[in-house]
Amino acid sequence: MPHEKAAGDTGHGGAGNAAADSGPPGRGHRYVTAPDGQRLAVRTAGPADRPVLLLVHGYPDNSSVWDALIGELAGEYRIAAYDVRGAGRSTAPDDRSGYRMDVLAADLVAVADAVAPDRPVHLVGHDWGSIQGWHAVTEPRYADRFASFTSVSGPSLDHAGHWFRSAPDGARRVLRQAGRSGYIGFFHTPLVPELLWLTGLGGLALAGTERLGGGPVRPARRTTRDYVNGLALYRANTGSRLSRPAERRTAVPVQVLAPTRDPFMVEQLQSNAGRWVDDLRFHRFHGGHWSLRSRPGAVAGRLRAFVGEVESGTPRRPAARRGGGAFSGQLAVVTGAGSGIGRALCLELAGRGARVVSVDIDGPAAEDTARRCSLLTPGAAARRVDVADARAVDGLASWVRAEFGVPDLVVNNAGIGAAGPLTATPPEDVDRLIDVNLRGVVHGCRAFAPMMAGAGGGGRILNTASVAAYLPSRVYGAYAATKAAVLSLSLSLRGELAPSGVAVTAVCPGLVDTGIIGSARLSALPRAERTRERLDRLSRLGGCPPERAARRIADAVADAPGVLPVNAEARLGLYLARFCPGAVRALARVGLPF
The missing domain is CATH 3.40.50.720 (NAD(P)-binding Rossmann-like Domain)
Incomplete structure (x- = not known):
């Protein structure tokens, strides 16, 4: 059974205590029940009558990764951020199958229904949050729940699988991406990644990658639980999705922000989404993988422009021609x-x-x-x-x-x-x-x-x-x-x-x-x-x-x-x-x- 309260309980075989409330001081959270009974900790900010931004974090973060961006935008939008199952204050399933992509997308939609039951939300994802977002917006039964989708440093696994197989941007770039994704194979090894996180060595290595983008990076409020539980995201999804990719398309307007100093992916992996999206805006973005923490003002500016276009109903840039790559929507x-x-x-x-x-x-x-x-x-x-x-x-x-x-x-x-x-x-x-x-x-x-x-x-x-x-x-x-x-x-x-x-x-x-x-x-x-x-x-x-x-x-x-x-x-x-x-x-x- 899922835990009613996550504080002080791991919900995942003793992987460490749950994080304390990750929201800014004075802002509480509530729980939304997922379709399979898991409890997702959600916090909200901003005027209730404004367009709704739904923020989904990646690995190994919790919703606190959005604090700086929320500070930039809370006066202009209704913002909801939640801890993905197994992270932060949310409960965690006991089995790896509880982290499969379809389950994660259902969680996302359940939160959207709870915070904006009468209108579509503007979805914003980072890292694994983007991967989940891609799965949700390319699912036909969910598409009407989203007014737009902004992806930061995270491709669709299905799109990535097709990209690896067809090498549309050349074998050199595919090999470069394979090298940058080498950690995924390591995460599939038994016990060793867990030991790395438990000893703190993994955190030291991660801190080095956070500094690659330049500029000060706000300290991340992560716990061992976030590190360890999130490994199931990789183990439950990457092998099957990359080896047997599905055809996943969407008519939801999509904005892709690709940091120029991201150590984990080449930009072509993300711009390739033009093959699958009717309306794609691809923008290079100066910064590292965690730009939303090191450069929240600039990320907020891109979000304002994109959400403003969609909300106005008269976009400044027309739908990009399907099949476009790095110039789609530019x-x-x-x-x-x-x-x-x-x-x-x-x-x-x-x-x-x-x-x-x-x-x-x-x-x-x-x-x-x-x-x-x-x-x-x-x-x-x-x-x-x-x-x-x-x-x-x-x-x-x-x-x-x-x-x-x-x-x-x-x-x-x-x-x-x-x-x-x-x-x-x-x-x-x-x-x-x-x-x-x-x-x-x-x-x-x-x-x-x-x-x-x-x-x-x-x-x-x-x-x-x-x-x-x-x-x-x-x-x-x-x-x-x-x-x-x-x-x-x-x-x-x-x-x-x-x-x-x-x-x-x-x-x-x-x-x-x-x-x-x-x-x-x-x-x-x-x-x-x-x-x-x-x-x-x-x-x-x-x-x-x-x-x-x-x-x-x-x-x-x-x-x-x-x-x-x-x-x-x-x-x-x-x-x-x-x-x-x-x-x-x-x-x-x-x-x-x-």
Whole structure:
């Protein structure tokens, strides 16, 4: 029989005393009876007439893991947090079968029915709480109990099983995840994990992982009972779910927060949920596995935005295209989007489930790109902006934030070309090159980086440089100078923003058939029009299509390299610049072969 009171009794074969009341001072708890008779300790906070957040903790925590987040949100929402069976003040079953996923999901729904019998709840799960949440929202008979689901550091076991079997993100990432999940096999060994927790060695190891995310982590109020009882979660579920995964889909809006410094999982395991969710919002999040304790304000900000969208009934971001991955439900702002790499990248991102804001000095071209993107993922928008105008770029950033929210990806791609000896290039041409190619990037970074950092980090800024940034030549000195400046700026800004978790990449294309040569300024070259024709022909014959360049760029966003050489000559050029600088200096003296 379940215990009526958990305090002072383990309910699980003497695994240690139950925790004292884990709620904040002055806040009590009540019990909800689960379908099989177990007693679940629930505590509530916040105004009763506000939207209800139901918080489900993971392993080896109890509901106290949510204290900091509750402090951030209690005045805005009705919040309910409960101790999962076997943890905190809740009772524990005597048999491992009492921890199976279907039973855990039934517990979750029983608590939802008790705290919000007349309305759906906004479910928030962390770690094993997310795993339980995924099972509940993908169960058709429970789906109407949930207005939304926010998952922090926890995938569906069934989704994970399919991901491991199909390796959609490549064997390297699957192997990396297998390495990070090695502790699961250890947890299945008899007695040894229990001894580790009972001797305190396990707690010391866990404290080390909590510090990996950076920043102060509030002390966890865990007991030996939480550590030992929760091992049954792994032993009752992981083997069967990962080896025989079911097809589990949901129409419930889902937000996934994937910490960038989580030692237990790679982000692709979580973004893969786009295959199973009609409306997925995937956001990288700067922090470690326990970000809800180390960075509660930033987590609260993401929750406010998501719950606000769902409650309004007019979401800012449309449902992501099923099958999307890391870009599902994300917001991307791309300048220079009216043609070339910019347009191709917009279409590539939209094809992967991102909502795109297309920006260009040519308004009709930007609108045409947005129209095409909307055919892939609805809701793309366009804006005419001259990136050389700092006020215009600031206005763009304010408009994007007000209309769509904080972007996950900003691509400062707008640029112009020029060739000819520097000493013969008109000053106005040099000024325009600097204004667009360099100042345009500076303006974009200054306008968007602070808001991206303030939203929790994890976002990406891509600045388009060029192979010319590290392969100088006598025939494009001014152009190369602006691109070298963009490369240096990007690497410096990458270091500046690293503490906030916003990653900066300098994108360095080689020869790409973008049409930039047709609009490039060649006034300082003899026989300029003949040279233009030959350069244009060379780019068409030898350059890679912009669509291929866009795929390469989109594929690299997750890894966020400091420098991204896009095609073969860009990679070769980077190699020469690093290891054969003498050859690069010699090449700089060579003119055009015509």
